[in-house]
Amino acid sequence: MTSAPDRIIKQRDIIDRTALADKIEYIVAEDGPQRCRPQILELLQGALADGRAEIKRRLGESPSQGYRASAEQAFLVDQIVRLIYDYVTVHAYPAANRSASERIAILAVGGYGRGEMAPHSDVDIGFVTPYKRSSWTEQVVEAILYLLWDLGLKVGQSSRSLDETVKMAQQDLTIRTALLESRFVWGDRAVYEEAALRFWNEVVANTAPxxxxxxxxxxxxxxxxxxxxxxxxxxxxxxxxxxxxxxxxxxxxxxxxxxxxxxxxxxxxxxxxxxxxxxxxxxxxxxxxxxxxxxxxxxxxxxxxxxxxxxxxxxxxxxxxxxxxxxxxxxxxxxxxxxxxxxxxxxxxxxxxxxxxxxKGRRFIPSFNRKPRKLNGFQLDRGRLALPNVQFFVEDPVRLLEIFHLADLHGLEIHPSAMRTAQRDARLVDKAVQKDPRANALFLDILTSRRDPETVLRWMNESTIFGRFIPDFRRVVAQMQFDMYHHYTVDEHSIRAIGLLADIESGKLKQDHPLSAAIMRNIVSRRVLYVATLLHDIAKGRGGDHSVLGAQVAETLCPRLGLSAAETETVAWLVRHHLLMSATSFKRDLADFKTILDFAQAVQSPERLKLLLVLTVVDIRAVGPGVWNSWKRQLLSDLFEATEEVLRLGHKQRGRDERIASKKSKLGSALQLSPEKFAHFAKTLPDAYWIAEPDDIIERNARHLLKNEGTELAIDACYYPDRGATLVTVFAADHPGLFYRIAGAIHLAGGNIIDARIHTSSDGMAIDNFLIQDPLGRPFREQGQLDRLARNIEEALTNRAKLMTQLDAKPKALRRADAFKIAPSVLIDNQASNRFTVVEVNALDRPALLNNLALALFESKVTLHSAHIATYGERAVDTFYATDLFGAKIESKTKLKSLETRLLEAATVRARVKTKAA
CATH class of the missing domain: 1.20.120.330 (Nucleotidyltransferases  domain 2)
Known part of the structure; x- marks a missing residue:
């Protein structure tokens, strides 16, 4: 058990217990012991507030003295507890001739017992009595607790006899740990000392292992x-x-x-x-x-x-x-x-x-029985790599790399004393070692290991050898990325990406990433991919485009690691373009063939395409849990397959007309309608619909439309496992503003739109498909959720004023998102598509953002054909494929400027109630 901390300076500036005790005596004498409680409580409240204010003031003057502040907080609570105990036992419940059982020791336990408390930490105290509690001890404990609670303190308390204390500590690890740190605060010291003696003799003895x-x-x-x-x-x-x-x-x-x-x-x-x-x-x-x-x-x-x-x-x-x-x-x-x-x-x-x-013959870490190996002078100590002497690294600094190479090669752990020596001697990794061909070969073998490169690289990082050997990596060690998207520091993210790459190659993640696993078996440039994965974020935090700066790092570092000129060029290209595939997949319309052609022109070779896909996958997944999902997998796969076909054949194997005909044939076989009826039905759907939608959605849409033929509004919602989302189809009479009303309704139902395709049939009906997830990136699956989605959309399309009122009443964004300042931007591109004007909006994500942007598009009198919504933590990137009301690109500079202005306003203002629009 613990003694009180002795590290408080100018204690009376925090609280003067003697002066307060005198004031309590005066109050009791003036008002009597039964009526003075309110005045004493008020006195103690003031003392607690003043003491906290003084501790806060001191911390403000010396903001890095947290250890001292924690001790001062514990000291303040000590004095409050002592004053309360003295008042209760002397005045509120005095006992002239206490029996042997009418003794109480107050113990501080847990962090409070250690003498360390934050300003709003719990006050963990224990009341210990020598025997079973008497009525007097119960009264005293209750009175003390009520005063502490009335002071606004959050109290964790226990009240036990000595026997109960010992018994509970023997049975419960949490109680044993709390008592391990217990400290005498006030009361009967003899009881405390007996409790301490019995704790060490009866609870702790012979139980250390x-x-x-x-x-x-x-x-x-x-x-x-x-x-x-x-x-x-x-x-x-x-x-x-x-x-x-x-x-x-x-x-x-x-x-x-x-x-x-x-x-x-x-x-x-x-x-x-x-x-x-x-x-x-x-x-x-x-x-x-x-x-x-x-x-x-x-x-x-x-x-x-x-x-x-x-x-x-x-x-x-x-x-x-x-x-x-x-x-x-x-x-x-x-x-x-x-x-x-x-x-x-x-x-x-x-x-x-x-x-x-x-x-002492009581090993804590289990020993390993391994046969001696050829370890180039290193030794085995209970199955772990150890050093023959403390000068072993000094004699040959390349051994600082070799120890990790041997650990990986033989599946060994490194002895902690050897790791400590490596940390001490890390300074020996100078420019000579960095340029040493043997050292670079060892590092490249570790990086591209088929065993467990993630673990060994993390050991190297913990020992600082990694950063010493790759100085550019040292610059991103412990560097955070201040956003809500990245879950880890840059070095941790990069090492995790290497681990994921190794797991995909070994087949451990084949079920999650079948395409990437298949690619890994066939790529020519295996070590190029590992090096590119290591370097893809290495230039973050340098004040420029980290992709461009990282490519420059690769051009210098790769030859040092032993890569050829061709390999270096490929690594640099991958680092420079490591965000290209995700940006294209998530922010562009993959049904627009110009998207595929532009991407294929940037990639230029099937091998680069394969490498870029796998790098993109591990980069996204290493961001953090929950970021990767089946929707992203499907989009990346679609882009890969379409681009691979272009790169392999120089053109799409099947032209636009052939693809439409093929999809119509498949649908006709599935529906089994008469040729005349099917031909009439298929003719009403525009060519863009057949190109954009996959076969399974086309079939579901068709059955939905045929079932609701003749109606003006029909809504279908279902779980869509292939994309890890919910598919919502709206079949309604087309009219301006339909999209923003649907978007608002989905938002009110708690959904986020991640993809949207908008089509209009030849008879003036809108067929709009939305992929939806909840705010945590999960699909709506329960029937009740699906029904609520459909009901909200139906109400929005039949009672518009109510929608706008509800949107305006929605709660504001969570405060943690407000910590980020993102200046909204609008990028309008008339070159990205042959048929559409592509509008990309970057803004701080918030409730109803998409609805506001869609309303701005409606007010700008543009026709929306598809929307692609991507979020990166607090940042939303919404891309719209639009035309003017006549179906042509928006070319007018005046109209483009007006559109940009409206979208910037919508991206900046949380919500706008437009009576006229409503």
């Missing part, structure tokens, strides 16, 4: 729950990987085994070196600073460093903008470096622990 195993399993489960990476861009400061809880776990383990009273004692018992402890304390202080600022800003116990908080905390901690990097990006870069330090210290701590426990 079991405790370590359980705490490490608990840690691993917590990491999985929080994203299993210390490089997520909205990290949980307390419980996330690389957060405060990881440091606490080290302290708990050290305390449990060696009974240390402070984290600095971990040095004395050999679990951390002095240098490692200093890194421990520096990281802990930074994380506490961030956490305290977060609590102060939000006014609550907020532990997740969300985007909106990142800006404010960066400002509070006095980070400033620098050329090419904003203050918030510099702050988050520093955060991730500290999170990495937490990981480094954890690994070293566990290595020391493993060695110490192994010497």
């Amino acid at each position: 079991d405790f370590v195993r359980l705490k490490m399993a608990e840690r691993d489960e917590r990491h999985k729950r929080m994203g299993d990476s210390r490089y997520v861009v909205e990290p949980n400061i307390k419980d996330g990987k690389g957060g405060l809880r990881d440091l606490h776990t080290l302290y708990w383990i050290g305390k449990y085994i060696h009974k240390v009273s402070t984290a600095s004692d971990l040095v004395h018992v050999g679990l951390l070196s002095v240098e490692e402890y200093n890194r421990f304390r520096k990281a802990e202080n930074f994380l506490w600073s961030v956490r305290c600022h977060m609590h102060n800003i939000t006014g609550r116990a907020e532990e997740r460093l969300t985007f909106d908080l990142q800006r404010e905390v960066a400002e509070q901690m006095q980070f400033a903008d620098r050329p090419g990097r904003s203050a918030v990006e510099r702050f988050m870069h520093y955060y991730f470096l500290n999170a990495k330090t937490v990981g480094d210290v954890t690994g070293l701590f566990l290595a020391h622990l493993d060695e110490a426990m192994a010497q």
Whole structure:
């Protein structure tokens, strides 16, 4: 159990307990012990508010002193608890001759017991009595708790006898951990000391290995729950990987085994070196600073460093903008470096622990029985790669690469002491090593390994060898991308992409990526693809187009790695164009043949097309969980297949007329109508419809139209698994503004349109197909959801005023999206299509954005033919294929300018109620 922290300066400026105690005595004397509670509560409320204000003021003056602020907060609560206890036991419920059972010790447990609290942390306290609770102790405990609650404190409390305390600690790991950090606050010290003695003798004794195993399993489960990476861009400061809880776990383990009273004692018992402890304390202080600022800003116990908080905390901690990097990006870069330090210290701590426990015959990390191998001077220590002496890397710095190559080649782990030495000697990787052909060959073998390159590259990154050997990579280590799209830092994203590439090649992801898996078996330039994947984002954060700058890096680095001139050219091309395929697939109409031709002209070779597809797939999937879906897979596959046909044959194998005829033939066979009736039906559908829609949607549309023949409005909604979305078809009399009303109705039903195709039959009926997902990128599947979609659309098309009112009443965007400033832009291109004017709008995503843009198009008197909606976190990119009212491209400069102005206004203003339009 823990002693109180002794690191508070000018304590009485925070709270003067003696003076407050005198005031309480005066109030009791004036009003009597039974009527003075309101005045005492008011006095304590003022003292708590003043104390918090003083701690906040000190943190504002020294914004990086979070560790001190956490101790001051615990000190403040200590004094409040002591004042309350004295008032309750002396005045509210005095007991002149207390029995042996009428004794209470108040213990601070958990973080409060450690003497560390953020401004709005829970107050975790335990009431311990020697025996079963008496009526007096129950009254006292209840009175103390009610006063704490009335002060607005969130209290986690327990009330147990000594026997109950021991029994519960033996059975429950959480209770045992809380008591491990318990600290005497006030009351009967003898009871506390007996509790401490029994805890160590009856709970802790001979259970250290079991405790370590359980705490490490608990840690691993917590990491999985929080994203299993210390490089997520909205990290949980307390419980996330690389957060405060990881440091606490080290302290708990050290305390449990060696009974240390402070984290600095971990040095004395050999679990951390002095240098490692200093890194421990520096990281802990930074994380506490961030956490305290977060609590102060939000006014609550907020532990997740969300985007909106990142800006404010960066400002509070006095980070400033620098050329090419904003203050918030510099702050988050520093955060991730500290999170990495937490990981480094954890690994070293566990290595020391493993060695110490192994010497006692109680191994924590399991040993490995492997046969000796040819290891070029390296040794095996319990199945892990180790060094024969501490100068081994100094003798030949290329060995700093070789150790990772051997680990990959033989499937070995690296001994923590060898990893520590590698970190120490990383400075030996100078320009001579960078240019060494042997070193470059070793690195390229690791990068292109058919085993587990992701794990080994991550080890290299943790040891800093990676960044030393590839200086351009070092510039993106711990670099966040301040947006809601990317979930990881740039280095973590790139390493994850390499891992995904290896998994696709090995067949592990064949079910998710059948086309990419097939391509990987046939590509000629395998190592080109791995190098391009590593380098695709390597120039981020340099203030220019990272694709162009990255290609320049590739042109310099690839020859050093041993790639030929042809391979270097291909890598540079892939890096320069790594966003081209996704941009074309998600933002352009793939049914417009000009799109395919322009893309094919940019790619130029089937091999490049294959490489670009696989690179695009791993780039998207490595962004984070939930970003990849079957809709994106289908679009990329469609673009690949159409482009591959053009590149292989020099033209489309089947011309426009042949494709239309083929689709009509398939539909005729499926419907089994009379030739006359089918011919009449097929004639009403425009050629663009047959080109744009796939066979299965054409058949579903046809059955829907035939079933509702003669009606003016028919709506069909179904789950469409091939695209991971919901397909909504609207069959209605065509009229201006139909699209924006449908878009508004879908928004009100909670749906996001991801793709839209708008067609008009020869008899004046609109056949509009929409692909829809919920805000989390999932399809609507339940019948109730599908019915609500259809009902909302029907109401919108028959009662327009109600739609506009409902849209205006919709809640505003979430605050975290407001942390981003995106200047809306409108790009109008008359060259991207032979038939349409292509309009692309970039804007901050928000509710009803598409509806507002569609309304602007309607007011500009343009006809919409298809819409393609892509979102990248907080950024929306909506592309429209449009013509004027006569079906021609929009050529008038005046009209184009007016269209641009209206769309910019719609992209800027959240909602517009237009009575006339309604």
